[in-house]
Amino acid sequence: AQKVTQAQTEISVVEKEDVTLDCVYETRDTTYYLFWYKQPPSGELVFLIRRNSFDEQNEISGRYSWNFQKSTSSFNFTITASQVVDSAVYFCALRGNAGNMLTFGGGTRLMVKP
């Protein structure tokens, strides 16, 4: 069975602070794919990043960066110099090497205050 855990249900920061959202996953598959999605108040999930299990290189995209650590089964997401527009619920998700099923974590609600 696959499982994704986002232990932080809610985080509140002040604008310009850095914030890290944690994601820990469980899978028996040797090949798998990890995703992060952002869900703003409008409801639509917005794709942010995909990472496959063979690629442990960290990635930076503007103020966003992702740290994939296979040894600890974690795929953490950091926002640098947070802004009010970053306020949303962020979901980490896992897809194994068979089937179409995407397993989501419970989400972390990030509130960035001005």
Place this chain on the structure above:
Amino acid sequence: ETGVTQTPRHLVMGMTNKKSLKCEQHLGHNAMYWYKQSAKKPLELMFVYSLEERVENNSVPSRFSPECPNSSHLFLHLHTLQPEDSALYLCASSQDSGAGAIYNEQFFGPGTRLTVL
């Protein structure tokens, strides 16, 4: 229209009503999904259609009935729902090429907020 659209955006229905949710994707994808998002549970996959065939039915009660007439459209027919079915219903699509491309990300619509009275 671009991306994935869903109608209606909000729906209030009684337990004896019959209604349908509609999803349309304008991305040329060949797989479509229904998810349920309720306040106290993670996103739950309900149904998956790939090449217009249902490939996943995640133990969903029969009062939810999906229909995929073509690769661009997906419906969720609702009848005799319960108050606990109140949730945000999200549609998504992706490009899946059978044996490969399972890594392709899913693109989501804005959802239909359903309230069952």
